[in-house]
Amino acid sequence: MNFRWEWDVFLRDTGGGQTYLDWLFSAWGWTLTVAGGGWLVAIVFGSVIGTLRTVPQRGLARVAAGWVELFRNIPLLVQLFLWYHVVPALIPPLKSLPSIVLVIFALGFFTSARVAEQVRAGIQSLGRGQTQAGLAVGFTLPQTYRYILLPLAFRIIIPPLTSEAMNVVKNSAVAFAVSVAELTMFALLAQEETSRGIEIYLAVTGLYVITALAVNRAMALIDRRLRVPGYAGGAR
Amino acid sequence: MIEISNVSKWYGSFRVLHDCTTRIEKGEVLVVCGPSGSGKSTLIKCVNGLEPYQQGGIVVEGISVGAIGTDLPKLRSRLGMVFQNFELFPHLSVMENLTLAQVKVLGRAPAEARDKGLKLLERVGLKEQAAKYPAQLSGGQQQRVAIARALAMDPIAMLFDEPTSALDPEMINEVLDVMVRLAKEGMTMMVVTHEMGFARKVANRVIFMDGGEIIEDAPTEDFFGKPRSERAVQFLSKILRH
Ligand SMILES: Nc1ncnc2c1ncn2[C@@H]1O[C@H](COP(=O)(O)OP(=O)(O)O)[C@@H](O)[C@H]1O
Ligand SMILES: [Mg+2]
Numbered sequence: 001m002n003f004r005w006e007w008d009v010f011l012r013d014t015g016g017g018q019t020y021l022d023w024l025f026s027a028w029g030w031t032l033t034v035a036g037g038g039w040l041v042a043i044v045f046g047s048v049i050g051t052l053r054t055v056p057q058r059g060l061a062r063v064a065a066g067w068v069e070l071f072r073n074i075p076l077l078v079q080l081f082l083w084y085h086v087v088p089a090l091i092p093p094l095k096s097l098p099s100i101v102l103v104i105f106a107l108g109f110f111t112s113a114r115v116a117e118q119v120r121a122g123i124q125s126l127g128r129g130q131t132q133a134g135l136a137v138g139f140t141l142p143q144t145y146r147y148i149l150l151p152l153a154f155r156i157i158i159p160p161l162t163s164e165a166m167n168v169v170k171n172s173a174v175a176f177a178v179s180v181a182e183l184t185m186f187a188l189l190a191q192e193e194t195s196r197g198i199e200i201y202l203a204v205t206g207l208y209v210i211t212a213l214a215v216n217r218a219m220a221l222i223d224r225r226l227r228v229p230g231y232a233g234g235a236r
Numbered sequence: 237m238i239e240i241s242n243v244s245k246w247y248g249s250f251r252v253l254h255d256c257t258t259r260i261e262k263g264e265v266l267v268v269c270g271p272s273g274s275g276k277s278t279l280i281k282c283v284n285g286l287e288p289y290q291q292g293g294i295v296v297e298g299i300s301v302g303a304i305g306t307d308l309p310k311l312r313s314r315l316g317m318v319f320q321n322f323e324l325f326p327h328l329s330v331m332e333n334l335t336l337a338q339v340k341v342l343g344r345a346p347a348e349a350r351d352k353g354l355k356l357l358e359r360v361g362l363k364e365q366a367a368k369y370p371a372q373l374s375g376g377q378q379q380r381v382a383i384a385r386a387l388a389m390d391p392i393a394m395l396f397d398e399p400t401s402a403l404d405p406e407m408i409n410e411v412l413d414v415m416v417r418l419a420k421e422g423m424t425m426m427v428v429t430h431e432m433g434f435a436r437k438v439a440n441r442v443i444f445m446d447g448g449e450i451i452e453d454a455p456t457e458d459f460f461g462k463p464r465s466e467r468a469v470q471f472l473s474k475i476l477r478h
Contacts, residue, residue, distance in 0.1 A: 130323060135286060137385065140309045147325075151327050228369050230369055230371030231370070
């Protein structure tokens with residue numbers, strides 16, 4: 001076999017006045033945007049939905065359970081197409097939204113169902129004692145969640161949340177399906193144009209790995225900052 | 237001050253409390269004893285509305301606990317509660333455990349809440365532990381912090397649910413000492429406990445529960461001197477032998 005690395009492929013011009021390296025980094029930027037935005041949506045909605053799953057009001061708990069089932073059981077790619085093709089048809093004002101926004105919500109809602117399950121499990125692992133202690137000092141139920149249950153639950157679920165956050169990075173690749181110019185999209189197009197698939201895919205793989213590791217480190221840092229002296233945390 | 241009248245409660249078809257009636261006057265100490273599963277925890281949690289009941293009534297200083305529209309958080313903030321398993325907030329320092337509800341529920345200024353917290357920690361002998369976290373304290377210390385946390389709200393009465401039964405024997409007295417002092421200072425107290433020495437020392441009345449019923453409700457001397465029911469006699473002979 002007569003193989004030669006051609007890493008200088010990244011210095012070639014794409015034809016649009018930028019190099020493939022420029023394009024690679026802009027694609028990385030889109031991946032980070034989709035993943036970061038999706039994670040933000042997932043954390044906000046996942047926390048609310050996961051909390052509601054544990055409240056004594058049956059109706060609210062049932063709505064929250066419905067949310068989880070809905071977004072957990074439909075494949076992500078199908079959800080993305082629903083957001084892209086079906087939702088704007090039903091709600092015309094959404095037609096003017098750029099694909100990136102739809103992708104962020106599709107990924108965010110999909111992940112929110114999984115985050116919600118972690119939040120619910122974290123709260124339930126605390127048992128009734130902490131709720132009763134919170135109520136007994138005069139907190140309302142929302143205050144008990146805000147000051148006691150959620151801060152404890154989040155500390156407990158940081159490990160599973162870390163893998164969810166890393167999943168969001170990987171799952172952001174679906175965005176190529178609706179033509180967002182993120183890393184996977186870049187890989188597909190650039191290897192076609194340059195015929196240097198090996199270098200292109202290796203570079204893209206490297207950036208995914210770097211991103212996932214950075215997410216992992218960030219979560220570990222948060223974990224360390226929040227650790228309570230002497231307290232192992234409910235499930236740990 | 238606390239009036240429990242004909243209270244009954246069911247879990248599904250299982251009757252946990254049956255027609256319970258008793259009262260605690262201001263400054264009185266009521267001890268509640270009885271075998272495990274007799275409904276003592278359930279009864280004491282009905283007093284501050286942590287457990288709902290289906291029949292009868294509980295009135296705390298003129299406020300009906302079970303009535304619709306009762307401001308339960310406000311009522312609870314005026315009734316201190318101490319749990320068997322301490323239930324300190326593990327992610328908060330000892331001082332934060334004492335100040336959080338003062339600030340968020342009573343609206344006190346943080347500095348004022350800290351002053352109050354320090355005073356109470358001094359009172360339970362734990363001033364040096366203010367910056368520690370609950371998991372860094374022994375069981376007895378944690379329970380004393382829990383008592384201080386309840387006192388920080390300036391309660392009109394204190395509810396204790398087996399405050400020493402999760403403790404190693406050598407730590408029981410440090411907690412009981414705090415409770416005895418509290419009783420002698422005139423705090424109104426309802427105490428679920430099997431510490432009969434404590435009951436003899438400070439209780440005005442003792443009630444004995446079995447199967448969700450209050451079988452015996454007597455002044456302390458009468459309860460220990462001539463308990464009327466067979467079951468109370470049996471129970472007493474069992475726990476006093478230890
Ligand atoms: N949430 C619950 N659901 C069903 N049964 C319960 C519940 N909590 C307590 N019980 C039952 O009620 C009875 C009284 O419990 P409890 O008040 O904890 O007794 P005690 O404090 O005297 O040991 C027990 O038989 C217990 O099993
Ligand atoms: Mg009990």
